[in-house]
Amino acid sequence: xxxxxxxxxxxxxPGRHLDGDGLSxxxxxxxxxxWVLRVTWEGxxxxxxxxxxxxxxxxxxxxxxxxGMPILSRRNLTLAEARDKADExxxxxxxxxxxxxx
Numbered sequence: 001x002x003x004x005x006x007x008x009x010x011x012x013x014p015g016r017h018l019d020g021d022g023l024s025x026x027x028x029x030x031x032x033x034x035w036v037l038r039v040t041w042e043g044x045x046x047x048x049x050x051x052x053x054x055x056x057x058x059x060x061x062x063x064x065x066x067x068g069m070p071i072l073s074r075r076n077l078t079l080a081e082a083r084d085k086a087d088e089x090x091x092x093x094x095x096x097x098x099x100x101x102x
Contacts, residue, residue, distance in 0.1 A: 002083060009079050010055050023086045025053065035082040041093045048099060050085050051075040
């Protein structure tokens with residue numbers, strides 16, 4: 001289980017905040033927030049930008065619409081979605097596939 005929670009993500013100050021298993025929240029000095037995954041593939045450590053942080057409050061209809069989109073295609077991610085996307089990319093790396101290409 002990760003170290004971050006949704007409330008922390010909303011109020012995080014500038015810096016890199018680790019969630020665990022290579023996933024981190026990057027908050028720039030201007031307040032922009034993004035998800036970054038650090039993985040090792042073929043012996044090289046790589047950082048992969050997963051997308052921007054989505055802290056919006058979504059209606060049930062909006063949630064259902066976004067759930068129809070594959071997780072690897074989403075660019076605005078909640079904490080839970082970022083964890084899911086990171087899990088998928090780590091699976092690719094463990095299987096010997098390049099997570100950057102996926």
